[in-house]
Amino acid sequence: MNILDISQNITCTDAVDFIKSGKLLSLSEADTLRLQKVRDYLDEKSKNLSTPIYGINTGFGSLCNTAVAGEDLQTLQENLLLSHACGMGEEVPSHLVKLMLLLKIRGVLYGNSGVQPATAELLIKLYNHNILPVVYTQGSLGASGDLAPLSHLCLPLFGHGEVNFQGKRMESIEALHACKLQPVKLSSKEGLALINGTQFMSAYATWCVAEGERLMERSLGIAALSLDAYDGRIEPFDELIHAARPHAGQRYAARRMRELLSGSSIATQSKAHVQDPYSFRCIPQVVGASFDALAHVKKVVETELNAVTDNPLIFMEEDKIISGGNFHGQPLALVLDFLAIGLAETGSISERRTYKLIGGQRGLPAYLAPDAGLNSGYMIPQYTAASIVSQNKQLCTPASIDSIDSSNGQEDHVSMGANAATKCLRVLDNLQKILGIEWLTAAQALDLRRPLKSSDLVESLYDELRAEIPYHATDVYQSERMRKAASMV
Secondary structure, three states, X not given: OOOOOOOOOOOHHHHHHHHXXXXXXXXXXXXXXXXXXXXXXXXXXXXXXXXXXXXOOEOOHHHOOOEOOHHHHHHHXXXXXXXXXXXXXEEOOXXXXXXXXXXXXXXXXXXXXXXXXXXXXXXHHHHHOOOEEOXXXXXXXXXXXXHHHHHHHHHHHHOOOEEEEOOEEEEHXXXXXXXXXXXXXXXXXXXHHHHOOOHHHHHHHHHHHHHHHHHHXXXXXXXXXXXXXXXXXXXXXXXXXXXXXXXXXXXXXXXXXXXXXXXXXHHHOOOOXXXXXXXXXXXXXXXXXXXXXXXXXXXXXXXXXXXXXXXXXXXXXXXXXXXXXXXXXXXXHHHHHHHXXXXXXXXXXXXXXXXXXXXXXXXXXXXXXXXXXXXXXXXXXXHHHHHHHHHHHHHOOXXXXXXXXXXXXXXXXXXXXXXXXXXXXXXXXXXXXXXXXXXXXXXXXXXOOOOOOOOHHHHHHHXXXXXXXXXXXXXXXXXXXXXXXXXXX
């Protein structure tokens, strides 16, 4: 598909796969014509303005009633980006900056923003040449758009700010010249169109949904490995149970567990125990609920991906320029908090399975160490998982319940969606580490069950890990192995 074809909706996976693919962007003739028509309309409209229109011939925020003379409109737009580029904290990772660029380009192509074709072209060239603006994680309230991060993203368009290019951090003008690119001169409203929008929040949300889906699927495979390593029972995944409580995520997780364990000699052998702990028995109910949460979040985020979120918006056919609030991040803030909770719970139940595997139960040695005492085995990897799980709980305090007055009271309710976004990414990264520790622990426990065999699917997951990280009977340097397992997740 053409990722810039705004007549087609894109998904989170589409966007993430595209930035990973290395494919280039191009502006079609239809895109250029659409942008130019709207720009011509806006320029003509601006000549005859007898009343102020926000962001076109006025100041910004609480300065919305301050008129700006026509000869100063270009300076107004550039001043807007310079004054609003107030980010602090860590740099946004390069893959998320690329995603921000992609989403900003798509957003302006709808033709409601008044951006010149030349501005859209230069955004595309930044993307194609991997001239990635230096953007910071702190500074957005998630309300009047992601003002600070998007200002940093778009400063290079007129030769300001810093970028990462060819492995170096440099002034943007230096990178532009290296690629024989010229800065643009921003016209009326363009600056506001570029920084009013939810592309910071949306980029994080898109990544967290797409990668979250992948990790959630991975979590079920690792859970199946743990179940057989613990000599768990397969009956709790029977379809009859889940048809009686037919939540979609629960039924899906149960079905996947049945598929993953199909053909396992361990799962079908007679058991001395009647029941398993909840962390095994309730995988469909717990992880399934997180799948349901993810499905809801995905629906909201993908609506945002295919929307116009700046302000004011131009409706040329209706001859209207309307100031509203599509930049407000509340829809994303709520679901990013929800997604963080769902991902954290998947990590929480994973750590509990790790804890059970090292407990010296069901014929397994304490801490999975054949000579426990002399060796500590997997005692401390579980500590690490517990520490990360606890951090995730702390990160799951909702950002979206907070608000703070800004811009002299003009912006009196904000979403804090940007903070929800950065927190959610940390939870996602932590989940990867927790699952890596469970995978490592479960493989060690399965080794101690040999010569019994699990299913083909579970054994292939075991083989995948063992191809990189060998079994050990005596203590080894664990941190390196844990980081390797996390990266393999």
